[in-house]
Amino acid sequence: xxxxxxxxxxxxxxxxxxxxxxxxxxxxxxxxxxxxxxxxxxxxxxxxxxxxxxxxxxxxxxxxxxxxxxxxxxxxxxxxxxxxxxxxxxxxxxxxxxxxxxxxxxxxxxxxxxxxxxxxxxxxxxxxxxxxxxxxxxxxxxxxxxxxxxxxxxxxxxxxxxxxx
Amino acid sequence: xxxxxxxxxxxxxxxxxxxxxxxxxxxxxxxxxxxxxxxxxxxxxxxxxxxxxxxxxxxxxxxxxxxxxxxxxxxxxxxxxxxxxxxxxxxxxxxxxxxxxxxxxxxxxxxxxxxxxxxxxxxxxxxxxxxxxxxxxxxxxxxxxxxxxxxxxxxxxxxxxxxxxxxxxxxxxxxxxxxxxxxxxxxxxxxxxxxxxxxxxxxxxxxxxxxxxxxxxxxxxxxxxxxxxxxxxxxxxxxxxxxxxxxxxxxxxxxxxxxxxxxxxxxxxxxxxxxxxxxxxxxxxxxxxxxxxxxxxxxxxxxxxxxxxxxxxxxxxxxxxxxxxxxxxxxxxxxxxxxxxxxxxxxxxxxxxxxxxxxxxxxxxxxxxxxxxxxxxxxxxxxxxxxxxxxxxxxxxxxxxxxxxxxxxxxxxxxxxxxxxxxxxxxxxxxxxxxxxxxxxxxxxxxxxxxxxxxxxxxxxxxxxxxxxxxxxxxxxxxxxxxxxxxxxxxxxxxxxxxxxxxxxxxxxxxxxxxxxxxxxxxxxxxxxxxxxxxxxxxxxxxxxxxxxxxxxxxxxxxxxxxxxx
Ligand SMILES: Cc1ncc(C[n+]2csc(CCOP(=O)(O)OP(=O)(O)O)c2C)c(N)n1
Ligand SMILES: [Mg+2]
Numbered sequence: 001x002x003x004x005x006x007x008x009x010x011x012x013x014x015x016x017x018x019x020x021x022x023x024x025x026x027x028x029x030x031x032x033x034x035x036x037x038x039x040x041x042x043x044x045x046x047x048x049x050x051x052x053x054x055x056x057x058x059x060x061x062x063x064x065x066x067x068x069x070x071x072x073x074x075x076x077x078x079x080x081x082x083x084x085x086x087x088x089x090x091x092x093x094x095x096x097x098x099x100x101x102x103x104x105x106x107x108x109x110x111x112x113x114x115x116x117x118x119x120x121x122x123x124x125x126x127x128x129x130x131x132x133x134x135x136x137x138x139x140x141x142x143x144x145x146x147x148x149x150x151x152x153x154x155x156x157x158x159x160x161x162x163x164x165x
Numbered sequence: 166x167x168x169x170x171x172x173x174x175x176x177x178x179x180x181x182x183x184x185x186x187x188x189x190x191x192x193x194x195x196x197x198x199x200x201x202x203x204x205x206x207x208x209x210x211x212x213x214x215x216x217x218x219x220x221x222x223x224x225x226x227x228x229x230x231x232x233x234x235x236x237x238x239x240x241x242x243x244x245x246x247x248x249x250x251x252x253x254x255x256x257x258x259x260x261x262x263x264x265x266x267x268x269x270x271x272x273x274x275x276x277x278x279x280x281x282x283x284x285x286x287x288x289x290x291x292x293x294x295x296x297x298x299x300x301x302x303x304x305x306x307x308x309x310x311x312x313x314x315x316x317x318x319x320x321x322x323x324x325x326x327x328x329x330x331x332x333x334x335x336x337x338x339x340x341x342x343x344x345x346x347x348x349x350x351x352x353x354x355x356x357x358x359x360x361x362x363x364x365x366x367x368x369x370x371x372x373x374x375x376x377x378x379x380x381x382x383x384x385x386x387x388x389x390x391x392x393x394x395x396x397x398x399x400x401x402x403x404x405x406x407x408x409x410x411x412x413x414x415x416x417x418x419x420x421x422x423x424x425x426x427x428x429x430x431x432x433x434x435x436x437x438x439x440x441x442x443x444x445x446x447x448x449x450x451x452x453x454x455x456x457x458x459x460x461x462x463x464x465x466x467x468x469x470x471x472x473x474x475x476x477x478x479x480x481x482x483x484x485x486x487x488x489x490x491x492x493x494x495x496x497x498x499x500x501x502x503x504x505x506x507x508x509x510x511x512x513x514x515x516x517x518x519x520x521x522x523x524x525x526x527x528x529x530x531x532x533x534x535x536x537x538x539x540x541x542x543x544x545x546x547x548x549x550x551x552x553x554x555x556x557x558x559x560x561x562x563x564x565x566x567x568x569x570x571x572x573x574x575x576x577x578x579x580x581x582x583x584x585x586x587x588x589x590x591x592x593x594x595x596x597x598x599x600x601x602x603x604x605x606x607x608x609x610x611x612x613x614x615x616x617x618x619x620x621x622x623x624x625x626x627x628x629x630x631x632x633x634x635x636x637x638x639x640x641x642x643x644x645x646x647x648x649x650x651x652x653x654x655x656x657x658x659x660x661x662x663x664x665x666x667x668x669x670x671x672x673x674x675x676x677x678x679x680x681x682x683x684x685x686x687x688x689x690x691x692x693x694x695x696x697x698x699x700x701x702x703x704x705x706x707x708x709x710x711x712x713x714x715x716x717x718x719x720x721x722x723x724x725x726x727x728x729x730x731x
Contacts, residue, residue: 010345013294014282021286056472063469069291069311072345 002031003058003078004154006162007046008038010070018068019046028052028061032086032129032151043072045162047153075162077154086152087126089114090136093143094121102142109135120145128152170298171200171329174262177305178206180337183233185209185224185596187217189244191237192277193264196329198235209596209625212617214241216589218248219615222257223590224597226576227551229382231258231313232593238264239277242323243284247583249319250288254580255403256380258317260308265325268296281323290318298331303338310341315348316467317380349466352483357492360438360462360479361499367436367460369511370396373419376403376579377441377465377485384408384572386489387440393496394506396438397515399427401448402564403579404441409548409570416515417524420448421715422561425522428713428721430515431456438462441485444474445580454720464488522726524565525712532706533682535559535634539566541689542604542632550602551576551594555587555611558640561711563606585614588631592618595627602693605631609659610639616668622698623673630692631674631700633665636707644710648725669700678702 009015016035023030032049048065052058062074077084094102094116102121106113111125125135129152136147156162168176174197178186185207190198201208211217214236221232232252236245242263252259266275282292291311293304301324308320364370378387384407391398391414398408399419408415417424419431431437437459442448449455452474463470463477464485471480481488496506526534539562542550548570554560554577569575576594578586587607595603612633622629642657666676675695679688679702692699713724 014286014292017283017286018291025287056476059472060469063471066347067467067469069343069346 001054002049002051003076004082004084004152005048005050005062005065006075006077006154007048007065007071008073008163009044009046009068010072011037011042011044012070015044015070018070019065022064022068026060026064034151034153036153047151049152073163075156075165077156077162080156080165081158082154082156084128084152084154085126086129086132087124087150088132088136089148090123090125090139091120091145091147092123092139093119093145095119098142105135105138111135166335167332168335169196169200169329170301170324170331170333171196172204173298173301173333173335174305174324174329175200175204175206176335177302177337178233181231181305181309183231186233186235187211187220187224187593188235189214189217189237189241190235191241191264193238193266193326194235194241194329196326197262197264208235209592209621211589211592211621213615214244215248215585216592216615216618216621218245218259218261219251219583219586219589220593220596221259221261222248222252222586223553223576223593225252225257225259225593226255226590227573227594228597229380229573230597231260231309233260233262236261236263237277238266238281238326239279242279242281246284246288247581247585249285249321251578251581251583251586252319253288253290255376255578256317257319258313259319260312261319261321263321263323264329265294265323268325268327271296271325281321285321288319289321292321293323295322295324295328298328298333301328301333302335303341306338307341307343311343311346349482350484351487352481354491356479356481357488357495360481360492361495363436363460363462363479364394364438364506365499365501368508369434370436370438370507371430371434371459372396372398373401373437373439373442374398374404374407375401375440375442378404378407379572381441381466381485382572383485383489386485386493389493390489390496393493393503395503395512396507397430397512399423399430401442401445401579402577405564406569406572406574410568413516416519418564419721421450421717422565422711422713423715423721424519424524424565425713425724425726426515426518428715428724429518432458432720432722433514434459436460436462438464440464440489441466443470446474449474450715450721451718525726526709533679533685533703535562535636535705535709536566537682538632538634538685538689538703538705539563539606541686542693543568545689545693546602546604548574550574550604551591551598553577553587553591553594553603553605555605555607556582556584556641557608557611558636558644558709558711559606559608559634561641562634584608584611587611588615588618588622591629591631592622592625592627595629596625603629605629607631607633608640609633609635609637609665612665613663619669619672619674619700627698628696629698631669631698633700633702634705635665635702636705636709638707640709641711643708647708647710648714648716665700665702674698674700676700676702678704680704
């Protein structure tokens with residue numbers, strides 16, 4: 001089962017080392033991790049996608065992460081109504097012959113073309129992971145040169161912030 | 166007043182009421198050592214950084230105070246690693262201070278540079294790299310706070326050489342501001358009511374005590390609980406001493422080398438109340454088969470311990486200094502007699518197990534029984550000693566055969582099982598408790614891992630008594646090879662030219678030897694009366710198994726009770 005956790009941490013040196021160290025030591029199965037600054041200068045928010053066997057394992061992940069000195073708060077966004085997004089940049093082979101077909105695909109997915117040259121173009125897409133997976137799948141036929149994905153971030157709907165949950 | 170960073174460290178130690186540090190100097194900490202010199206701050210020079218960190222650990226275990234050690238950058242720091250991991254596994258409050266290369270040299274593979282924060286991240290409760298002197302007082306304050314509050318543990322502070330040499334107007338902060346750190350004391354008292362209801366219903370309850378009781382100093386509450394209820398008690402290795410080993414309710418240690426009664430009770434009980442335990446695999450064996458019939462109650466300070474290895478039906482999260490007095494109080498309010506808490510048929514059954522199969526030696530008469538050595542020391546010291554061990558068979562025999570009766574009286578590396586822990590830990594304990602008998606049971610293998618600390622022992626005139634349980638084998642390895650590897654004794658003999666008596670004497674420690682069982686009592690009596698440090702080399706038969714033994718993966722009631730010696 002897959003879960004999404006919003007982890008608020010103090011923006012201190014070494015905090016990411018502590019988090020990744022813990023994940024590796026406890027052998028947690030992390031599928032994605034995305035970090036960035038927040039509305040508070042000294043706070044960083046990390047969205048962690050974790051795959052666990054059951055609720056007990058999830059409880060372990062949350063409890064062990066909570067023990068890290070610089071972890072301020074963990075909110076489980078899995079069961080709250082939330083918006084989950086990931087950003088992807090995909091570099092695809094494109095020549096005269098298939099470029100228009102590619103443009104059609106990009107349009108269907110409501111993606112954007114952000115760079116074009118004679119041989120390739122770069123597609124930008126934000127959305128749920130499954131949507132990005134689907135686009136990547138389709139683009140495989142054209143020849144993907146590289147894929148960059150941010151890992152998912154999530155925010156709950158409604159007025160309450162994760163720090164107050 | 167302007168102060169050097171090195172002096173700031175010393176001032177912080179004073180503010181934290183640290184009375185001694187253990188350490189070893191080097192390039193990155195020269196200014197710190199200069200400050201020690203100028204302030205005359207108490208410091209013990211060990212002969213290896215591993216000795217320093219284990220000594221700080223022994224000091225902490227024996228007293229409950231936070232142990233402190235110093236080491237230089239690079240190899241100094243890496244030599245601390247085993248000791249930090251040892252302390253981490255057993256939740257020992259420790260502050261390790263290492264020097265780091267100059268700020269501009271960090272990250273350049275500079276001389277004696279090692280990323281000790283990176284290295285120790287998985288084995289510390291927290292760690293810091295200090296690159297600015299302004300951060301130093303706050304970091305020191307936080308480090309001590311984190312090390313000793315909540316579930317204790319080691320904290321490492323890596324301080325750049327430049328910081329020691331920089332100056333600052335020193336003010337020690339009065340409070341810490343750690344937004345993400347919660348050190349819980351009181352928990353949910355409703356849970357305790359639920360526990361009591363469950364206890365009332367239980368027909369075959371068992372109390373299981375662990376290291377948390379020793380760490381929190383709540384042995385008295387545990388004893389009160391047992392006195393009032395008469396519920397049988399089992400103990401983990403780390404829980405020994407919480408309740409007198411020979412108390413009638415005490416069934417002994419549980420687990421791989423647990424007693425017959427303790428292991429049988431675990432399998433048969435219908436309620437198991439764990440207090441300050443973490444259900445280590447050496448206790449549970451295969452978790453699916455651990456206490457299969459029982460409702461599990463778990464008292465612990467660390468929420469992450471609950472449901473980690475064994476699923477708990479009730480949890481009481483909080484400091485045992487909060488939960489145990491409350492539990493005792495609420496139990497007393499019930500005004501129930503012992504026979505209501507612990508039914509006669511159940512108590513009768515566990516007592517029967519105790520009588521039926523007490524600990525036994527499989528050794529033929531003739532040689533010195535290792536258990537006899539421990540029993541004799543137990544008799545001579547009447548439990549009034551600090552007992553320290555290394556790791557191996559001698560450790561298990563000590564756990565099984567010594568009559569403990571005080572909390573924090575048994576210092577042993579439980580979680581990590583670190584050979585070489587014993588001697589330096591004994592040094593740390595003896596320094597802080599000069600009036601106590603400190604006795605180390607070690608092995609011919611273990612003593613050689615940190616035997617350099619015999620010099621520290623002698624040079625500081627510390628009267629530790631070292632008993633080398635010399636079976637001339639890495640006994641525990643040997644036993645596994647005998648039981649599970651067709652007696653192919655691959656590299657587990659220590660037989661050779663080493664003379665432990667001479668080794669001791671060379672470093673200024675008196676040496677005695679026991680070769681025959683008739684000499685045992687007199688030599689031990691004599692040794693324990695001697696003023697200074699003594700090493701007693703006791704020659705034991707090579708092959709004796711630690712029994713009972715539950716084979717790895719076996720169920721606790723499937724014990725090997727008789728050896729296959731020969
Ligand atoms: C540092 C370290 N290395 C290896 C081991 C594995 N080990 C566990 S017990 C043991 C044998 C210890 O021999 P000795 O000290 O003579 O004790 P005995 O078992 O003979 O009583 C070994 C090698 C360990 N626990 N620690
Ligand atoms: Mg040995």
